[in-house]
Amino acid sequence: MDFPANLDAVYERIDQFDPERYARTRNFLNGGVSYLSPYLSRGFITVPQVVQRLKDRGIGLEQAEKFIQELAWREFYTRTWFQKGDAIFNDIRHPQEGVLHSGIPVAVLEASTGIKALDSHFGAFFESGYLHNHLRMYLAAITCNVGKYHWQAPASWLYYHLLDGDLASNALSWQWCAGTFSNKQYYVNQVNVNTYTGTGQRGTFLDCDYEDLPMRPVPEVLQKSTQLDLVFTPPATKTPVLQDGVPTFIYTHYTLDPTFHEGETGNRILVLEPSHFAKYPMAPKTIQFILDLAANIPGIQVFYGEYAELNIKGIFRDHPINPHFHGIREEHPSLAPGLPGEFNSFFSFWNKLSKQLR
Structure with a gap:
């Protein structure tokens, strides 16, 4: 998928998006996802703008509820970042259980986990800067809960390469999978991977029943780790020339x-x-x-x-x-400006938000 850096092209992408197909197929790699996340993450378009363009097409909350709910996850994560600050970059509710390794599995970096559906997409990830959300969840499940790595290093690696890398969405999604921002760790088995990626692989370290996964030792392929060295290359810029007398x-x-x-x-x-x-x-x-x-x-x-x-x-x-x-601080665009309170879970937030949207 390409991501043109042109506002008209993004508006066209919104206007051609089918939220009902999204609701039916979004979990499949070939499903009807919006491919708007790089633009939403950068604030190039805002969540209220997207919802308004849907309304302008006559698409209401009932038709687009699942899509708007997914957009609301972004708001929930940003809201949590506003409220918790840098605390979101550490285990936010309770320590991650069962951690045995630090850094990141070499097999992830080399796209050699043995899970073909993952390896084939990891190989292209460095060029595309994009991964389907289900692949991100699979990555977190395999790294944190099967491989027993702490979530921070692999989350930093993913954020580094993502075009849509949003610090709150990334860190808190990893913590949701790792069980530090949820009530349990997220696991995936090979049947699930095959179902949503259109593959039929068998005999992998994920090829077992869900209840067996937490009891298994760390697969040998995930035991070799490495520490990250994420290099930032500053852009070439000049000192701004400011016109006097204007904002x-x-x-x-x-x-x-x-x-x-x-x-x-x-x-x-x-x-x-x-x-x-x-x-x-x-x-x-x-x-x-x-x-x-x-x-x-x-x-x-x-x-x-x-x-x-x-x-x-x-x-x-x-x-x-x-x-x-310092200066004039204008309100962050939101689906529900002024909605009070802190929320312990997304769905407690969504229950109040959806009533306001109606």
Whole structure:
């Protein structure tokens, strides 16, 4: 699947999307997924904008409920990030059980786990920057719960390569699978893999009943581990030239909406902070995708440096990565702005949100 960095192409993708087919087939690798996640993660489009375009086509909550529910997971994770801060990058509710290894299995990096449906997609992942959500869950189940690795290192590796790498969605999804953000660990067996990937493989370390999986020793193929060295290559940028007497609109790699104060005169700066990328590096392919999306914003200048170095008070959208920004902070786009409270589970959040949407 390709991901064009063009707003009209993204709007066309939304307008051609069939939410009813999505509800029926989304768990299959060839199912009717939206392929909107790289744009949603970057704030290039927002969840409310997607829902509004569906409404403009006459598609209501009843027809699109499953899709909107999946979009709401993104809001739930972002909301948790706002509320918990950096706590989401450690075991958030209780320690991961049964950890025996650190780092990441070499078999994952070399696409040699022996699970053909996974290995074939891992091999292409470095080029595409995209994995179907079911493959991500399989990866987490095999690495954390079958291989007994702590979730943090493999989660960092996945985030590094994903075009749609959202820190909250990534970390909390891994924690949901590893059982540190849920009531139990997520397991998958070979029958499940075969069903949703259209394969018929047998005789693998997953080829057993679900109840047997937690009792089995770590497969030999997953025992060899390595530590990660994720290298970030800074983009070449210049110090922004600012026009006096006009506002300055600030963007980050999570808030790249071209409609943000569209048509207003002002300086426009995409700020990429070295301190952030030192902690959470991204692959060159992902950085280039971000720069290509930013090119849709007329007159934008890219600045690789700390926001404080600009010595300005900009106008920007609120996001968990920019609590230290000074200036005019505008509300983060949400399906349910003002919905109060913290929620212990997604479905407690969804129950309140869905009532508000109706």
